[in-house]
Amino acid sequence: MIKILVVEDTASKAGKVAKLLDSITGCSYEIASDLVTARKFLQDHFNIMILDLHLPERFSEVAIESKGFDFVLEIRKTRRLKMPDHILGLTEHTEVHLKYKSIFDENLINLVQYDPGSISWESKIRTKIEELQQSSIGLPSVNTQRYDxxxxxxxxxxxxxxxxxxxxxxxxxxxxxxxxxxxxxxxxxxxxxxxxxxxxxxxxxxxxxxxxxxxxxxxxxxxxxxxxxxxxxxxxxxxxxxxxxxxxxxxxxxxxxxxxxxxxxxxxxxxxxxxxxxxxxxxxxxxxxxxxxxxxxxxxxxxxxxxxxxxxxxxxxxxxxxxxxxxxxxxxxxxxxxxxxxxxxxxxxxxxxxxxxxxxxxxxxxxxxxxxxxxxxxxxxxxxxxxxxxxxxxxxxxxxxxxxxx
CATH class of the missing domain: 3.40.50.1580 (Nucleoside phosphorylase domain)
Incomplete structure (x- = not known):
């Protein structure tokens, strides 16, 4: 079973991602609408994190463009949060996609352009999940969690x-x-x-x-x-x-x-x-x-x-x-x-x-x-x-x- 964490504050976008994941067998998911909730989920290990870039610290606060990538850096620095095996950035904003694409590439993180009128982003996420499912068949499980x-x-x-x-x-x-x-x-x-x-x-x-x-x-x-x-x-x-x-x-x-x-x-x-x-x-x-x-x-x-x-x-x-x-x-x-x-x-x-x-x-x-x-x-x-x-x-x-x- 592939465990997925979706960090997304926009309800319509989170709903479309959830609908996609529901159509893929062999995976389970949780949705966090802000970073405070995401940190609580990352007390446990996830295989994939699908991460929006515009995120609020708390759901009632204003979303900030840099919060998504800052959160990736935070996970890497602290032992209290478990780094997911794979991270997929997902942004609807073209200018943000262009700004962060090279930064994500340098950190070996995929950044996907989200378009509610297209299925291209769905195909990329589905392909990533299926690749991970195939790669885990018959192979020993490597525990990527960091224990204290x-x-x-x-x-x-x-x-x-x-x-x-x-x-x-x-x-x-x-x-x-x-x-x-x-x-x-x-x-x-x-x-x-x-x-x-x-x-x-x-x-x-x-x-x-x-x-x-x-x-x-x-x-x-x-x-x-x-x-x-x-x-x-x-x-x-x-x-x-x-x-x-x-x-x-x-x-x-x-x-x-x-x-x-x-x-x-x-x-x-x-x-x-x-x-x-x-x-x-x-x-x-x-x-x-x-x-x-x-x-x-x-x-x-x-x-x-x-x-x-x-x-x-x-x-x-x-x-x-x-x-x-x-x-x-x-x-x-x-x-x-x-x-x-x-x-x-x-x-x-x-x-x-x-x-x-x-x-x-x-x-x-x-x-x-x-x-x-x-x-x-x-x-x-x-x-x-x-x-x-x-x-x-x-x-x-x-x-x-x-x-x-x-």
Whole structure:
């Protein structure tokens, strides 16, 4: 089904366009009579926008010649409006058509001359719709929507489940030719309007699976931020069980060279390639870590098994490895090479790496975990649901109060 948005303030012209679209099978349409209404419709994605050039900001106001093209530029600049796949300019005024034809051509936008006594304009619109319908047959769907946030979680339960419990109006979303499970939602913010959110989980644990899933969600949804929440192993003595950890730099624990000394003893020389967090966000997260009232408020909503102690937040290095760690000596050895290390997991470095080296526009990674164990043989599952929930709730606070989306 081809979705079409008609932005037209003249009732007779809008009626003729609607009559044309009614005669074409396989398409649906909405009509906006002013730019305020058009912006509301463009919270969702449309395949085609048929756009008048003379438009009013509000229906009761005077239409201005430049408003149509200005609206195209506005859509391209802001993430809050979804750019349609194709735009067709439609003007009845010959002088306006001549004035803007070259400008529209330079921006790869078709400008059609509307004449109520001719069917030429109808033929051009019909041809464009039919071409789009034909081109979509048998081809994978490319999602041209720009999302604000993408959650990538290692485990469906309890990590993704904790994210899906956030009040984001979640719905399942399928991408053709992709077996991954996606969920899309919306967040209403008074200062920004509607944020578009998507979430997924890995097919299995590990950095290879993380990189694959992260690259797919970036290419499908083009988010501004990629957020990973969930559980991690903490460095005992630096963090407490249940504490939230935000990575200010991530690295691969296994990056380096295996060496043998003259006595034949095998050793490891690390060569860590560190990826730091956005510096402005780091300062904001450090400020949040000192706000005991906010952290207490986040924890106060927990209704599960009683967890003693306060909720603390730490900002520091997180190392990622290829296996689940349950060896205290392993952690102590890594601390020798990265003394500020506060936590380990199997995913964070892959998230950061994908965000840094994917195609533009590159999203900003935010890695928020909660300590469910100390990466030693005493691992247990009794903290996992609580930790997954605390990391998700902390992410929700950050989205609503720290991140910017213009």
């Amino acid at each position: 946030i993408a959650f990538v979680n290692a485990l469906r339960s309890p990590e993704l489940d904790a994210v899906l419990e956030l009040d984001y109006q979640w719905q399942k979303k399928k991408i053709p030719n992709d077996s991954a499970n996606y969920f899309e939602g919306k967040i209403e913010l008074p200062s920004y309007g509607t944020l578009n959110v998507v979430a997924t989980h890995l097919p299995q644990m590990g950095m290879v699976a993380t990189a694959t899933s992260t690259m797919k969600i970036i290419e499908h949804f083009r988010p501004k931020f990629v957020i990973m929440t969930g559980i991690c192993g903490g460095v005992e003595g630096k963090v407490n069980l249940g504490d939230v950890v935000i990575s200010d730099m991530s690295f691969d624990l296994e990056s380096g060279k295996i060496v043998v000394d003259p006595e034949g003893k095998q050793g490891f020389e690390p060569d860590y390639r560190v990826i730091p967090i956005n510096s402005s966000l780091k300062e904001a997260f450090i400020d949040l870590a000192t706000d005991d009232k906010i952290l207490a408020r986040i924890k106060s909503n927990w209704k599960g098994n009683k967890i003693s102690g306060e909720l603390n937040l730490h900002v520091g290095p997180v190392g990622s490895g290829a296996a689940v760690i349950s060896n205290k000596d392993y952690i102590e050895n890594k601390i020798k090479h990265q003394r500020k290390l506060i936590a380990i997991d199997m995913e964070s470095y892959a998230i950061s790496y994908c965000c840094e080296y994917c195609t533009k526009p590159q999203p900003i990674p935010i890695l928020i975990k909660s300590v469910s164990d100390y990466a030693n043989p005493d691992k247990g599952d009794n903290m996992q649901k609580y930790c997954a929930t605390m990391s998700a709730w902390t992410a929700d606070y950050i989205i609503r109060n720290i991140l910017t989306f213009d």
